[in-house]
Amino acid sequence: MALSMPAIMRTTAARLSALYLLLFAICAVLLVFYMTSLSARMLTGQTQDTINDEVLGLARAYQRGGLPLLVRVVEQRSRQPGANLYLIADTNGQILTGNVQSLEPGVLEAEGWTTEPFSYRRFGEAELERQRNPVADPNDTQSGQNEVQVEGEKGHNAIALVLRLPNQMIMLVGRDLGEPERFRAVIRRALMLALGMMGLGGLLIWFFVGRAALKRIDSVSEASRRIMGGDLSGRLPVAGAGDEFDRLSENLNSMLARIATLNEGLKQVSDNIAHDLKTPLTRLRNRAEATLSGKYKAADYRQALEGTIAESDQLIKTFNAILMISRLEAGYSSESTSRVDLAASVRDVVELYEPVAEEAGVTLETSVQDAFAVEGNRELIGQALSNIVDNAIKYSTDSTAKPSVRVALDRVGREIRLSVTDNGHGIPDDADRARATERFVRLEKSRSQPGSGLGLSLAKAIMTFHNGRLDLLPGDPGLSVVMSFPEREDR
Numbered sequence: 001m002a003l004s005m006p007a008i009m010r011t012t013a014a015r016l017s018a019l020y021l022l023l024f025a026i027c028a029v030l031l032v033f034y035m036t037s038l039s040a041r042m043l044t045g046q047t048q049d050t051i052n053d054e055v056l057g058l059a060r061a062y063q064r065g066g067l068p069l070l071v072r073v074v075e076q077r078s079r080q081p082g083a084n085l086y087l088i089a090d091t092n093g094q095i096l097t098g099n100v101q102s103l104e105p106g107v108l109e110a111e112g113w114t115t116e117p118f119s120y121r122r123f124g125e126a127e128l129e130r131q132r133n134p135v136a137d138p139n140d141t142q143s144g145q146n147e148v149q150v151e152g153e154k155g156h157n158a159i160a161l162v163l164r165l166p167n168q169m170i171m172l173v174g175r176d177l178g179e180p181e182r183f184r185a186v187i188r189r190a191l192m193l194a195l196g197m198m199g200l201g202g203l204l205i206w207f208f209v210g211r212a213a214l215k216r217i218d219s220v221s222e223a224s225r226r227i228m229g230g231d232l233s234g235r236l237p238v239a240g241a242g243d244e245f246d247r248l249s250e251n252l253n254s255m256l257a258r259i260a261t262l263n264e265g266l267k268q269v270s271d272n273i274a275h276d277l278k279t280p281l282t283r284l285r286n287r288a289e290a291t292l293s294g295k296y297k298a299a300d301y302r303q304a305l306e307g308t309i310a311e312s313d314q315l316i317k318t319f320n321a322i323l324m325i326s327r328l329e330a331g332y333s334s335e336s337t338s339r340v341d342l343a344a345s346v347r348d349v350v351e352l353y354e355p356v357a358e359e360a361g362v363t364l365e366t367s368v369q370d371a372f373a374v375e376g377n378r379e380l381i382g383q384a385l386s387n388i389v390d391n392a393i394k395y396s397t398d399s400t401a402k403p404s405v406r407v408a409l410d411r412v413g414r415e416i417r418l419s420v421t422d423n424g425h426g427i428p429d430d431a432d433r434a435r436a437t438e439r440f441v442r443l444e445k446s447r448s449q450p451g452s453g454l455g456l457s458l459a460k461a462i463m464t465f466h467n468g469r470l471d472l473l474p475g476d477p478g479l480s481v482v483m484s485f486p487e488r489e490d491r
Contacts, residue, residue, distance in 0.1 A: 021202050028198070032191040040184050044159070047175045048113070051161050054084055054173050067167065071097055074171075085120065085158055085174035093170065099123055100172070108162060108170050117157040117177055157181070216245050227256065284311050321454040328380075328461035340378045342418055342485070343371045346409055349385045353393065362393050363404040372409060372416045374485040376466045384462040387455035388420045388481045396422035396478065411487070418483040426479035433472040433479075459483070 054077075062070040074086045078099035087098035093108045095101075104118040160174025219237050226234045235256060236249035291304040350366050357364040374381075389405065396403040406421045427433045437460040460470040463483055473480040 021199070024202065025195070025199065028191075028195040032188060032195065035191060036184050036188050039187050043179070043183060047159060047177075048161075051084065051159075051173050051175055055161055055163065058171070058173065062165070067165070067169070070165075070171075074098055085160060085172065085176065087170075087172040087174075089170040089172070091168045091170070096169075098172070107160070108172065111162050111164055114160050114162065114174075117159055120156060120158055120174075122156075220245070220249065233260070280311060280315055284308055284315075287311075318454065321458055325454070325458050325461040328458075328465040337375055337377050339373050340376045340381055341371060341373055342381070342409055342416065343368045345378065345382050345385060346407055346418065349382060349389055350407055352386070353389050356390075357393050357405065360393055360397055361403060362396055363402065364389075364393070365404065365406045367406060367408040367410075369410050372411065374416060374466070374487075376485070380462045380465065384459040384483065385418065385420070387459050388483070391455055392420050392422040392424075392479075392481070396424040414487050416485045416487055418485070419480055421475055421478060421480040423475065423478040426475055426477055427472065428474065433474075436472055437470060456481075 058070060058073060061073045065072075071088060074088055075097055077083055078086045078097075083099060085098070085100055087100045087103075088096050089108060090096060095103075099122055100120055101123045102121045104120065107114060107118045157177045158174045159177060160172050163171045163173075165171055216237070216239065223234055223236045235253045238246050238249045238253070240246065287304060287308060291301060296304075346366060346368055350364060354364055385407075389407065392405040396405055401423060404423050408417075408419045408421070410417060427436060437456045456470070456472075459481075463470045463485075466485060468483060468485045471482040471484065473482060
């Protein structure tokens with residue numbers, strides 16, 4: 001989807017890119033000025049050191065031979081290729097010898113280093129200019145002097161050290177600034193070129209990478225619009241690059257999958273209530289209608305009301321179990337968690353169900369090798385274990401051998417496993433074992449055993465709440481229901 005420039009600048013990526021580009025440009029400009037000024041200072045310092053060395057050499061010559069030797073040394077050094085600036089003038093500033101033809105006015109008036117670079121003209125440069133520009137009259141002396149002065153003002157730049165000799169004559173030793181200025185110009189051009197190339201590269205990267213990012217954001221927005229339209233099966237695209245967009249899409253896809261699961265659970269609860277609870281409600285109504293339509297004694301009416309209350313209590317338990325399963329599957333529970341001793345929970349549940357097992361003729365055994373602790377809720381774990389033990393006792397009574405139920409607790413790898421095994425007929429079919437943990441599923445076709453089909457569903461929801469799992473494994477014979485808890489890490 002093509003975006004105009006104002007639309008692009010409204011995006012966070014474009015704004016951040018523009019901000020970083022501006023910050024980079026400011027830093028680069030400051031770097032250019034800093035590097036050029038630093039290079040100029042370094043070259044100026046080197047130039048001053050060179051001039052000081054020259055002055056020391058000329059001072060030694062003056063000490064050895066006076067002014068005549070100083071003049072000869074100055075003339076000799078002036079004629080060397082790439083020589084420094086040398087000048088000896090009288091007390092009035094009239095140039096006597098050296099390689100300087102004209103100076104900017106006022107240079108020779110103060111001793112010491114010149115405060116600012118000054119203009120000068122070397123010997124021979126005026127004649128070259130006149131040869132290049134023959135329009136001027138060579139016999140016009142005043143014109144020639146003016147030309148030399150003007151050209152001297154427009155000549156090269158230099159810095160110099162001005163000294164007064166003991167006889168009040170003036171000596172100037174200087175150095176042309178052409179080389180430092182050229183070096184500084186080269187550095188400035190190189191830095192500006194590098195700045196331009198980096199700026200252009202930044203713009204190109206922003207254009208291409210930013211467009212790719214905008215396309216991915218558009219695809220995410222498009223998928224989000226479909227999902228908001230009700231298509232919960234849609235998922236955000238994952239490019240496979242492993243970057244922030246992929247991580248965000250994967251997290252959102254996981255969230256959508258979780259939402260889809262919760263919606264499916266809500267739909268299932270609605271279907272269960274509409275179908276599985278319809279029968280007991282109809283039975284309640286028929287019982288009440290039959291009671292009212294006949295002529296019964298007071299004891300009969302009382303018996304009918306007691307049956308209605310018992311049926312209502314069972315319905316309330318069923319509703320409470322459904323709500324508990326829904327809360328646990330949604331990851332929400334008002335129950336607090338703490339350190340739970342599974343061995344103690346096993347002992348409590350076995351002690352609770354020993355009379356029930358004895359009455360049903362079932363042998364209830366335990367095998368607890370050691371004390372294991374997990375992070376969870378003691379009441380929820382006890383309720384899940386109670387449901388599983390109750391199912392095992394009920395469905396082991398049809399065993400051809402002596403009915404028995406064994407509760408075992410041990411560690412397997414990084415898991416703590418609590419298993420309840422019976423020797424009944426079990427659930428031979430894998431598909432039936434997978435369905436057994438669904439709500440209101442009862443595999444017993446005769447429905448001779450009491451129950452609502454929510455016991456294993458609640459146990460599975462409780463294990464999900466504890467970051468564990470519930471497995472139904474075939475026994476030999478019978479069925480083994482295993483509650484696997486992650487091992488608790490003590491900190």
